[in-house]
Amino acid sequence: MSSWWRDAVIYQIYPRSFADLNGDGIGDLPGIRSRLPYLRDLGVDAVWLSPFYLSPQADAGYDVADYRTVDPLFGTVDDARGLILDAHELDLRVIVDLVPNHSSDQHVWFQQALAEGPGSPLRDRYHFRDGRGSQGELPPNDWPSIFGGPAWTQVADGQWYLHLFASEQPDFNWDHPAVADEFRTILRFWLDLGVDGFRIDVAHGLVKEAGLPDIGHEATWHLLDVGESPCFDRDGVHDIYRSWRRILDEYPGERIAVAEAWAPTLSRVANYVRPDELHQAFNFSYLGTAWEAGAQRAMIDDSLAANDNVGAPTTWTLSNHDVVRHTNRLMQVNTGEMAGKKPTAVDEVAGLRRARAASLLLLALPGSAYLYQGEELGLPEVIDLPPEARQDPAFHRATGQDGYRDGCRVPIPWSGTTAPYGFGPDGGPSWLPQPDAWASLSVEAQDGVAGSTLTMYREALTLRRKVFAAADPLTWRDAPTGVLAFDRGPAFRCTVNMGPDPAHFEAPGQVLTASGPVTVEDGTALLPPDTTVWWSI
Known part of the structure; x- marks a missing residue:
């Protein structure tokens, strides 16, 4: 029998933007718990929760001060336990974020290291170094921060510490055995609480090149484009994940780990999911592929x-909390510029049409699919947030990631005709403002409506379980120029028109579902541009 995770549909929840039960304008664990039946009815297999740990929130919870407790902003450990129990009652699995590359600068280890000064053993658990220059006034090397500026900050006693992201996120030194020991106990804490797995943040970044050598040239790193570097995708990370896999395998129910791993090639990413390492790794190369038949087919083949x-x-995934929503991104000329980049305005009708087609294509591919909250509603990227509302820590920096990730993090609409659209109980403002146009995109507005994006997702997820199996391979079929067609198993075909013109071809069978209008007359199908159709053949 196939392992559940090999073809699972996993739904990412960004906790502060999903559902607010206590009315403070910020989503919370009780809010998520109250909406679990919606996710069961949507038809997903598991949920992945972005960080909810104790944190100063310098980077939306990816700066963790205590890995074994819940930030009061989101609830309590008992709330987390109750959420997991409720999810399991609904046959939903729960995956939680783990942030092992760096901690918050408010973590007790880092605070004690600062207090004790140079020579403190706790400084060895991070990357503290003396500076260069005659007075140690220069950073220890030339590494840039992904969020802009240098990757080093000087402390009062003159030493510097490494942070590949914000200065509030000092990097752990994974050469120190105490760091490895600590994270093994953190894994067990949450596994004992009942979680079904972990999404590993910056999985490619834990191990740095020995000696922290200079790059040797001016570099500006971006979250989704770091290329070959001395601090990412070092071979030493794989020993860490082999030790984690042994822990995961001790627990019943097939607990898993998925890597957020950026690497120069697909084969390097595949190293993270060898049989004795992690279970899955995000396929970000696919996420950045242009909406063009040749490019899509090549990337699908290479990925498989x-x-x-x-x-x-x-x-397979099209959107997440770090990238421009695919309703906008797939309409932009350079889809590779997808994370943190300032999105441009697009035709929202055309954008939604293309996004729906891309989603139906994704759900027909072999493997596991990751959905991002709100995509099942067809939410567009919010491109006009006022500067004073933005909270991405990179927004005000001059270089590096541009800081426009807030546009995909706006709280989702549930019901009603005015903001916050049922996000919170009392009608107060949400932590990021929602657009006026979102009333027509709410769950309530789309529920049970034929042809709505929510209805399309529900139909597709139901069919996905019925019409092909996880083991069914992808077999390409001949198709007109600009069109992709493939079979999964003996009775299913997916056809996608990525060209600019309607496509005419012999209908292979009966229409199961489609992202847009499809006509079949006298055995000939007419498939409009930016449309995907599933067939029973």
Whole structure:
């Protein structure tokens, strides 16, 4: 029997933007718990929760001060336990974020290291170094921060510490055995609480090149484009994940780990999911592929081949909390510029049409699918947030990631005709303002409506379980120029028109579902541009 995670549909929840039960304008764990039946009815297999740990929130919870407790902003450990129990009652699994590359600068280890000064053993758990220059006034090397500026901050006693992200996020030194020991106990804490797995933040960044050598040239790193570097995708990370896999395998129910791993090639990413390492790795190369038939087919083939070589399933995703929503991104000329970049205005009708087609394509591919909250509603990127509302820590920096990730993090609409659209109980403002146009995109407005994006997702997720199996391979079929067609198993075909013109071809069978209008007359199908159709053949 196939392992559940090999073809699972996993729904990402960004806790502060999903559901607010206590009315403070920020989503919370009780809010998520109250909406779990919606996710069961949507048809997903698991939820992935972005960080809810104790945190100063310098980077929306990815700066963790205590990995074993819940930030009061989101609730309590008992709330987390109750959420997990309720999810399991609904046959939903729960995956939680783990942030092992760096902590908050408010973590007790880092605070004690600062207090004790140079020579403190606790400084060895991070990357503290003396500076260069005659007075130590220069950073220890030339590494840039992904969020802009240097990757080093000087403290009062003159030493510097490394932070590949914000200055409030000092990097752990994974060469120190105490760091490895600590995270093994953190894994067990949450596994004992009942979680079904972990999404590993910056999984490629834990190990740095020995000696922290200079890059040797001016570099500006971006979250989704760091290329070859001395601090990412070092071979030493794989020993860490082998030790984690042994822990995961001790627990019943197939607990898993998925890597947020950026690497120069698909084969390098596949190294993270070898049989004795992690279970899945995000396929960000696919996420950045242009909406063009040749590019899509090549990326699908390359992705499947790279993962098949190590016996792992391929993952597919189009949106998450770090990238421009695919309703906008797929309409932009350079879709590779997708994370933190200032999005441009697009035709929202055309954008939604293309996004729906892309989503239906994704859900037909072999492997596991990751959905981002709100995409099942067809939410667009919010491009006009006022500067004073933005909270991305990179927004006010001059270089590096541009800081426009807030546009995909706006709280989702549930009901009603005015903001916050049922996000909170008392009608007060949400932590990021929602657009006026979102009334027509709410769950309430789309529920049970034929042809709505929510209805399309529900139909597709139901069909996904019925019409092909996880083991069914993808077999390409001949198709007109600009069109992709493939079979999964003996009775299913997916056809996608990525060209600018309507496509005419012999209908292979009966229409199961489609992202837009499809006509079949006298055995000939007419498929409009930016439309995907599933067939029973």
